[in-house]
Amino acid sequence: MTIRAAVKGVGHYLPDRIVPNSEFEAIVDTSDEWIRSRSGIERRHFVADGQMTSDLATRAAQAALADAGLQPDDIDAIIVATSTPDLTFPSVATMVQGNLGLTHGFAFDVQAVCAGFVFALTNANALILTGQATRVLVIGAETFSRLMNWQDRGTCVLFGDGAGALVLEAVEGDGLASDRGILSTDLNSDGRYKDILFVDGGTSTGTTGHLVMEGKEVFRHAIEKLAETAHRALDKAGLTPDDVDWIVPHQANIRIIEGTAKRMQVPMDRVVVTVQDHGNTSAASIPLALSVGKARGQIKPGDLIVTEAIGGGLAWGAVVLRW
């Protein structure tokens, strides 16, 4: 008997305000045409004043719990992947724990920027496999609109706010690739690239700071590293790209998504794409895409899914799971 961390429920939350590309034409020298053709983004959601990452995370968690048919008390661990915590500390995860009225178990944040959800899933998997937890809420939640430099057309048009969540629970498997749940994970980082994507604030400045990105460089690494990590994760599970029902990639740029699928020789009709509606929501993008993919009827029980993401650090990785 093998213990697996299997998906029991999924949900998401997007703030009400939808911002079309055209709104940026009044702020910076850009056009709807440029944003669509270079990134695939058509619109994104932005939080309202006073609406915090923990609020989005809590709403997504409630949606995932409802989908799982569970109550907050059924959960024994909460992991939030975020780079936009309400405060430096405590963690967003403990805020969610408080909001849900949960007084047992434990909660913590994971910070691996756009790859955060892949890192959080890997941590949740390890907690379940080692018997530390039996049901884990894994949340990706971000308010990147609060990190934008509104004078920098190279970044401010790309990001959005939102949250998505999964409930993972321990189930019995056979130790085979036909099992439900997480089958393999592959994590990587390389701090030599810390200067191509960062936020220029923190304790060193006493400010929150703004996002700074060498887009072309990040793009180059993404194209190279994402297919590699996805292949490695599939290898570890004894699977090949032919076995994949859905790639659910980090949603940063349609050209990166297409380039990665092409390298993996997986056709685009087996890729869940939400970047047009959400923009880049960093650690929230994969759970948002899983939730939307299920709601659209794309993702079904038994489907083999590969998630992959890269972001600041650089940090990148992939998770193979059977829904």
Ligand code: UT7
């Ligand atoms: O999620 C974390 C990881 N992040 C990513 O994966 C993002 C990776 N990078 C990208 O997605 C792309 O590099 C971008 C979408 C950011 C940019 O696309 P690009 O094809 O690499 O464009 P570029 O940066 O080479 O810029 C091309 C031109 C430049 O003008 P010149 O120098 O050729 O005259 C830019 O100044 O486009 C200009 N430009 C814009 N023009 C209109 C940059 N931003 C804009 C804009 N509107 N918003």
